[in-house]
Amino acid sequence: MQRPRLRIVQNDCVLANFAENLSRHIRLVEQAAADGMDAIAFPELSLTGYNVQDAAQDIAIHIEDPALEPLRKLSGDITIICGGIELSDDYGVYNAAFLFEDGDARSAHRKIYLPTYGMFEELRYFSAGQRIEAVTSRRLGKIGIGICEDFWHVSVPYLLAHQGAKLLFVLMSSPLRLTPGEAEPAIVRQWRKIISTYSFLFSTYVACINRVGNEDSFTYWGSSAVSGPDGAPIAEAPLFEEHHLDVIVDHDAVKHARLQSSHFLDEDLRLFSQELKDIS
Structure with a gap:
């Protein structure tokens, strides 16, 4: 496989305005394709905004909806990953990641863990993947x-x-939670640790795409980042600013990391599966 060129986009969006957000996606995708990128990825709910609340049912869209045709067409030249509100065949409403490639569209993931604590109330509006x-x-x-x-x-x-993914994406709309007396918010440090830890333990690339901007009382902090399969940071975007990061995904780096340290390959899935059965 060639070394794919990936652009991750740290951008803002307009709450509950699908048409405007789609237009912004089209411009950014066209620019990325013109710049020679093989793939582009956007944050969580990038087509709708995050704090949609009761509007989620009204703006949920089926993956085969004609409104997504511009992204399907563009995906002939570049792979597109973005966030939207998906309407399933049985009319479930999901916080989802859409994947467009070679003219096709699919729902690549439905968010499983829906936070409903503190400032969050996703379980009120979405079904869990x-x-x-x-x-x-x-x-x-x-x-x-x-x-x-x-x-x-x-x-x-x-x-x-363990299913074979050598590049992990985490699409985010992470709002700022200030920690008194600290120059850098704790949530930023926590996410950096999460990204570095997973990339090292699983010997994979991890790409974190977080949005920026403001919605109601939420402020999104950005600082999107990519870590390599050795756990070392490759690229990081600034706080609070729209920005994009271009990285090359070298699958040989995954091979070298796993040959150098076999902790991932030595994982005993049979044992783990049996222990899970015993405690479930």
Whole structure:
């Protein structure tokens, strides 16, 4: 496989305005394709905004909806990963990640862990996803996608990596939670640790795409980042600013990391599966 060129976009969006957000996606995708990128990824709910509340049912969209046709057409030249509100065949409403490639569209992940504590109330408006499944991209290879809170649960990246994903995406709309007396918010440090830890333990690339901007009382902090399969940071975007990061995904780096340290390959899945059965 060639070394794919990936652009991750740290951008703002307009709450509950699908048409405007789609227009922004089209411009950014066209620019990325013109710049020679093989793939582009956007944050959580990038097509709708995060704090949609009761409007979620009204703006939920089926993956085959004609409104998504511009992204399907553009995906002939570049693979597109973005966030939206998905309407399933049985009319469930999901916080989802969409994947567009070679003119096709699919729902690549439905958010499993819906935070409903503190400032969050997702479980009031969304159904929870029920599958953890790596997907194959012609341009990127085997990838895994989680959405924000999903990566606070080690089971999600663990299963995606052991299904063969060598590049993990986490699409985020993480709002700022200030810590008095600290120059850098604790949430920023926590996410950096999560990304570095997973990339090292699973010997994979991890790409974190967080949005920026303001919605109601929420401020999104950005600082999107990519870590390599040795756990070292490759690229990081600034706080609070729209920005994009261009990285090359070198699958040989995954091979070298796993040959140098076999902790991921030595994982005893049979034992783990049996112990899970015993405690479930």
